[in-house]
Each structure stands twice: as structure tokens, then as C-alpha cells.
Amino acid sequence: MKNLNLDYLESFAVVIDCGSFSAAAERLQLTQPAVSLQVRQLEKNLNATLIERVGRRARPTAAGVALLSHAQQISAAVASAVDAVAQQTTGTAGRVRLGTGATACIFLLPPILKELRAALPSLEITVTTGNTAEIARAVEDNTIDVGLLTLPVSARSFEITPVMNDEFVLIAPHDMKLPARITPEVLATRPVLLFEPGGNTRRTADEWLARGGVSLKPLMSLGSVEAIKEMVRAGLGCAILPGMAVPAKTKQRDLIVRSLSPKLHRRLAVVIRRDKRLDRGLRQTLSALKGLAGAKGDGR
Numbered sequence: 001m002k003n004l005n006l007d008y009l010e011s012f013a014v015v016i017d018c019g020s021f022s023a024a025a026e027r028l029q030l031t032q033p034a035v036s037l038q039v040r041q042l043e044k045n046l047n048a049t050l051i052e053r054v055g056r057r058a059r060p061t062a063a064g065v066a067l068l069s070h071a072q073q074i075s076a077a078v079a080s081a082v083d084a085v086a087q088q089t090t091g092t093a094g095r096v097r098l099g100t101g102a103t104a105c106i107f108l109l110p111p112i113l114k115e116l117r118a119a120l121p122s123l124e125i126t127v128t129t130g131n132t133a134e135i136a137r138a139v140e141d142n143t144i145d146v147g148l149l150t151l152p153v154s155a156r157s158f159e160i161t162p163v164m165n166d167e168f169v170l171i172a173p174h175d176m177k178l179p180a181r182i183t184p185e186v187l188a189t190r191p192v193l194l195f196e197p198g199g200n201t202r203r204t205a206d207e208w209l210a211r212g213g214v215s216l217k218p219l220m221s222l223g224s225v226e227a228i229k230e231m232v233r234a235g236l237g238c239a240i241l242p243g244m245a246v247p248a249k250t251k252q253r254d255l256i257v258r259s260l261s262p263k264l265h266r267r268l269a270v271v272i273r274r275d276k277r278l279d280r281g282l283r284q285t286l287s288a289l290k291g292l293a294g295a296k297g298d299g300r
Contacts, residue, residue, distance in 0.1 A: 006078060008042040010275070011035050012050055013071045016064065017274055018156060019057045027157055027275055079278050094281035095124040099135035099144040101199070103225050104268065107244045108148070112288045123281040131199035139271055145282055147271040148289055150200040161270045163292040168205065168264040169246055171229065172238035172256040181261040184212025191237030193228050194218040200266065205240045208264045229255070242266060268292075 015024040015035065025032040043050050050064035060068055100109065105127060116123060128135070128144060136153050138144035147153075153160060170182045172190075179186055187209065194216075195202040202221075209216050219237045222228050225245045232239050233254060246257055270289045278286070 004045065004074075005038075005042065006074070008038040008045075009067075009071055009074065011038040012042055012064070013068060014275055015039060015051060015058050016060050016068060019059075021058065023156065076278075079280075079283070094279040095126070096281050096285045097126050097128065097143070097145045098148070098285065099128045099130065099138055099146070100148040101131065101135075101150065101201070102129045102223075103201070103242055103245050104148050105129050106225070107247070108292065112292075116285060116288055120281055120284060123284075125285075133199075136271065139273060142273065142276075145272070145276065146286060146289065149269060149271050150204075151267045151269050152200075153269065153271055157273050157275070159272050159274045161290055162267055163270055163290055164268050165265045166268060167243040168208070168240055168260055168266065169243050170238055170256075170258045170260060171232050171241055171246060172258070173232060173235045174254065174256060175235070176238060176256065178238075178256065178258065182258045183261050184209045184214040184216075187238070187240075188214045188216060191219040192216060193220045193222065193231055193237050193239040195225075195228070196221045196223045201242065204264065204266050208240075208260065208262075240264075 011024065011028060011030075014027055015021055018024045018027060021035050021039075022032050025035045028035060039051060046063070046067070048063040049061050050067060051058050052061050053059075098109075109127065113125060113127075116125065128138065130138075132149045132153060135144060135147045135149055136155065136158075139147045140155055140157060148163075151160075151162065170178075170187075172178060176190070194205055206216075220231065222231070225241060228239045228241065229245075231237070240260070246255070270286065272286065276282070
């Protein structure tokens, strides 16, 4: 058998993941004939048929399934070897471009980034904030390596790993009279501040209100969770915020904090392209982000 060509192996794996040669070519930024040629050459080298068409979808044969079971290990071993050489020649752990929402950046990332810096002092980390749609597009375009995003997110090219549930809460000034149950009908009679439109956080709140038969015109719409909290502290109104943005010390100090009825949650997930090559720094970053599930105990 001739040597196993890693580019051909990657093309084969992407065809199976995408379900077609044309979609694989688009992801790999190659022509469809080039991808077809690589797979045929791989089959020739291995003396086995690896892909069969079932309807319009390309699926692995028994031999293809056997090869796929080793492909991830091969990719990981190659990445580890490249990392080892890079460590000897440059002394760096690479670069990671991370994208997330502003709230997660403020309230979730600091301990994770501190841990990464301690483990990999030479790792270059850049963090971009934006709404889910913006960050998801950047991940798909490969201008961001990994995203920590609010679901739903969808793309055939994505590997999506849910890591935590975050319950929304109502915050209000201490002198605001509130009933025991905070329903959409209750908020219809109060001045309310919400996140600015365009992101999943605002959409989630709007949908919760709509399910209660309420179409709410907020007193203000702001793009900063800290700005919203300051407006509430000033007595301008109440607000619906992700629970992670309201630490326990805040709950006990200067704001009323209540659960919503019915309860409202958002789900956060780690999002990365399936074909993303994982160097040492990115692997460790992924591990740290996915560790949120265990840390919070709610990544179900």
C-alpha cells in the first residue's frame, strides 16, 4: 500500500460529513473534480471502495466506516506532532480567536482565560463580542476559531456542543411593588428595559412575553447589561436579564431579583467548524469552554 495522504483522508471525511462532493468542495475551497479525484486516489491506494451513493447522499461503505473510525485519531496525532515541532522552533502555543456575547464575555470568560494563560503563557488569545448571528457567521467564515453562543445556531459545517443553561430573571429597584409571580401580564403594567433588538437574548425575552399574550414596548433598549443594571438602580424601571449577569452579591445588595413565571432559560453552546484543524492552544481552549458543563452542572 502507498503512503496514506492526509489531504485525501481529510477530503474523504468532509465528503461524508457534508453528504455530497459539491458541499465538501465548497467547505474545502476546492473544485468538485479535485475532491472527487482525491477520494478516488485514496480508494486506489487502499484498494477499497469507501463511498457509495444512497439517493442523493454520499455515505461510507463498510470500509469507509472502518477508515472514519481512525481518521480522528490520525488527525489528532498529526496535530500533536505539529504542536511539538512548533514548541521547539517558536516556543509558542499558537493563537485562538474566540467570539461570544458581551454578557458571557464579562461573566463567564475571565476565570477561563485566567486558567488558559496559566497553562499556556505563550498562547495569543483575542476575544470578539457580538450577537449570535454575527459570531456564527465569523466562525463559519473562519475569521473566528470558536464561539460561545446562545442557541439556536445551525449550519452543516458546525460542531455544536451545549454547555450550560442560563435562567433569565427580573431585576427591579428595591422600591418597586411586585407580586409573588412575575408573569408577562405583570410586566405589561410596569416600565421595562430590554436588550436592544437583533440578538438571541432580546428574541428570547420577546418570545416569552408573546407567549403570555403581551406585546411590550420597552421604556428603553440598551446593548449593555451593565448599563441596564444602572438604569434599574436609578429607578427607571425593571429589566429581564440572563441570570449569569446578576451575581449572588447583587441579589443581596441593591436590587430585587425574581424568577419569571413561567421560567425562562437560554442555552449556551460551544460552536466550531467540523473541519477546523485543532492545534494545542485551540484544543485546550475547547476543553476549558466545554468544562462549563461540568462546572455549572447544567449542560444537559
